[in-house]
Amino acid sequence: MISKQTVIEALSEIISDMKDSRVILTAETKFADIEEWDSLLQMTLLVVVEQKYGIQIPIRQIVQSETVQELAEFICNEEGSK
Amino acid sequence: MLKELSAPLDLQYIQRKRLQIRKQLLSQSDVQWLDKRIAVLAGSTTQDIVAYLELFLLDNGIRPVFYESDYGMYFEDAIYGNATLDAFHPDIILIHTSVDNIRDWPSADANVIEVSELLDQTFATYISIWESLRHKFRCALIQNNFEAPFYRVLGNADASDIHGHTYFVNELNMRFAKYAQTHSDLHLHDVHWLSASVGLDRWANRKHWHLYKSAMDISLTPLYSQSVSFIIKSIFGLNKKALVLDLDNTLWGGVVGEVGQEGILIGAGIGEGEAFLNSSVT
Numbered sequence: 633m634i635s636k637q638t639v640i641e642a643l644s645e646i647i648s649d650m651k652d653s654r655v656i657l658t659a660e661t662k663f664a665d666i667e668e669w670d671s672l673l674q675m676t677l678l679v680v681v682e683q684k685y686g687i688q689i690p691i692r693q694i695v696q697s698e699t700v701q702e703l704a705e706f707i708c709n710e711e712g713s714k
Numbered sequence: 715m716l717k718e719l720s721a722p723l724d725l726q727y728i729q730r731k732r733l734q735i736r737k738q739l740l741s742q743s744d745v746q747w748l749d750k751r752i753a754v755l756a757g758s759t760t761q762d763i764v765a766y767l768e769l770f771l772l773d774n775g776i777r778p779v780f781y782e783s784d785y786g787m788y789f790e791d792a793i794y795g796n797a798t799l800d801a802f803h804p805d806i807i808l809i810h811t812s813v814d815n816i817r818d819w820p821s822a823d824a825n826v827i828e829v830s831e832l833l834d835q836t837f838a839t840y841i842s843i844w845e846s847l848r849h850k851f852r853c854a855l856i857q858n859n860f861e862a863p864f865y866r867v868l869g870n871a872d873a874s875d876i877h878g879h880t881y882f883v884n885e886l887n888m889r890f891a892k893y894a895q896t897h898s899d900l901h902l903h904d905v906h907w908l909s910a911s912v913g914l915d916r917w918a919n920r921k922h923w924h925l926y927k928s929a930m931d932i933s934l935t936p937l938y939s940q941s942v943s944f945i946i947k948s949i950f951g952l953n954k955k956a957l958v959l960d961l962d963n964t965l966w967g968g969v970v971g972e973v974g975q976e977g978i979l980i981g982a983g984i985g986e987g988e989a990f991l992n993s994s995v996t
Contacts, residue, residue, distance in 0.1 A: 652733035672761050675926050676729050679933045683726050691921055 633712045639704040646680050647673070659701035685711060719773045719940075728936045732765060739772040747777040748950060753804035754780060755788035757811035758929040766936040770943035774952055785927060788815075792843040795850060806946060807847055808856045812905070812929035813863055813883060820877050829876045837889045844893075844900055854949045856901045856942060857894075859887045861909035861930075864918035901945050908941055966990055 636659070644657045647666065650673055655666065663669055663677075674694075681703075682689055687710040689703075697703040718728060718735055728735065752767075754760045764780045771778045781802040783791040788809055791799055816836065820829045844855055863872075863879040872878035887906055894902045909917040912934060919931035930938060947953050962969045967979030967986040979987040 646730065649730045650733070652731075652737065670761075671926060672765060675762060675922075675928070675932050676732075678925075680726060680730055683933065691925055694925060 634708055636701070636704045636708050639707050640700055642684070643677075643681070643700060643704065646677065646684070650676055650680075657700045659699065659704065661700045662698050663700070663703075664698065681707065686714075687711070715773050719770060723936060723940065725933055725936050728766065728769070729933070732769065735769055736772070739769065745775055748775055748952075749777050749779070750805045750946075750950070751802060752778045752780050752946070753783075753799060753802055753807045755783045755791050755807060755809045756785055757788050757809075757815040758923075759785065759927045760810055762928070762932060762935045763810065763939050763942075766939035767942055769936075770940050771946060774943065774947050776946065776950065776952070789839070789843060792846050795846075800850070804851055804853050806854045806856060806949065807851065808903075808942060809843060809847075809858065810929070811858055811860075813860045814923065814929055816860070816883070816886075819879055820882060822877055824877060826876055829882075833882065833885050833889070836886060840890070841893070844897070848899060854899055854901060856903050856945050857890065858903045858905045859890050861905050861917060862914055864914065864920070901949065903942055903945060905938075908938065912937065964990065 640657055640659060644655055647657065648655045651666075651668070657666075663674065666673075678689060678694060681687075685707055687707065689706065693703075693706050697706065716735065716739065718724070718731070750771075754764055760782050764782060768778055768780070781799055781804060783799070788811060790796075792809070818832060818836065820832055824832070840857070844857070847853075847855055860883045863883055866872040866878070866880060868875050868878045872880040873884065875881060883906075890902055894900045909930070917930050917934060919928070922928040922930070922932045926932065928935070944953075962971075962978075965980070967984075967990050968977055970978050979990070981987050981991075
């Protein structure tokens with residue numbers, strides 16, 4: 633099973649690519665606190681994550697995932713249930 | 715042109731690396747930029763459409779600046795205008811509407827006349843948009859036609875029964891096409907084909923509609939933007955046509971120098987030969 637830390641590192645890499653600048657996330661990082669975070673970045677993250685892990689993230693989960701940890705835990709659980 | 719923005723597109727790569735690609739395109743020192751002003755009137759979310767459209771235009775030497783109307787304000791902006799749009803003086807206006815912007819559908823008990831009147835009324839709304847924009851700005855207009863409805867309440871009959879949404883959309887699309895045939899400033903963006911080409915089930919992502927009011931699956935937005943860029947390129951005369959001729963494994967199957975005249979696969983009755991011929995003439 634994939635570890636939460638591995639997912640957090642992957643999310644850091646994805647968001648760094650999207651922002652074209654180095655972003656280091658921690659479990660406690662709130663997406664809304666990431667510099668210049670906007671709906672376009674949120675939309676893109678959703679699409680990239682779903683495709684990378686082959687999962688579907690429900691609307692409720694997207695709305696509820698305020699922190700990196702919440703999203704990472706969801707991804708880990710989905711990966712584990714495959 | 716960047717390999718990353720040429721077919722076949724790696725949509726996820728483009729979405730993930732958009733800013734890096736943008737930086738790369740803008741850093742080209744040997745480009746004589748064609749600066750253009752593009753207004754996007756929104757029936758749904760346009761933020762991502764504009765972001766990827768910029769890439770495809772920059773890749774073709776067009777450096778755009780954009781005006782984006784507020785969400786869902788395409789009609790108000792076109793008919794009533796606003797000072798920002800007026801001052802923008804667009805070279806091109808993209809009217810980004812979708813099947814979700816059709817507000818009134820035939821009721822289940824509507825008769826032929828009532829359905830016909832509703833079609834006329836819906837079409838008239840778009841004519842009023844185009845005429846108003848033409849009158850104010852005298853610029854090229856790009857109008858999406860409609861993708862097929864995502865649900866067929868009447869099953870196969872949805873396409874033929876006058877109450878069917880599919881029938882309604884097909885009729886509207888035909889009117890749009892006929893209007894475009896006689897109005898050279900209106901360029902139809904064939905979303906109907908584009909959505910069918912990728913598959914309607916993939917195109918119509920209702921989660922993305924409810925979350926972001928995106929008319930299509932967000933992962934497909936670069937494809938949509940590329941398609942719009944094709945029209946914009948043609949408006950500014952930037953399309954180039956090339957005729958590339960080949961024979962071996964193009965017009966016929968096999969390499970004539972290796973298998974000889976008798977060995978090549980050509981003509982009717984030979985499946986592979988027909989496939990090569992067919993792909994060469996279409």
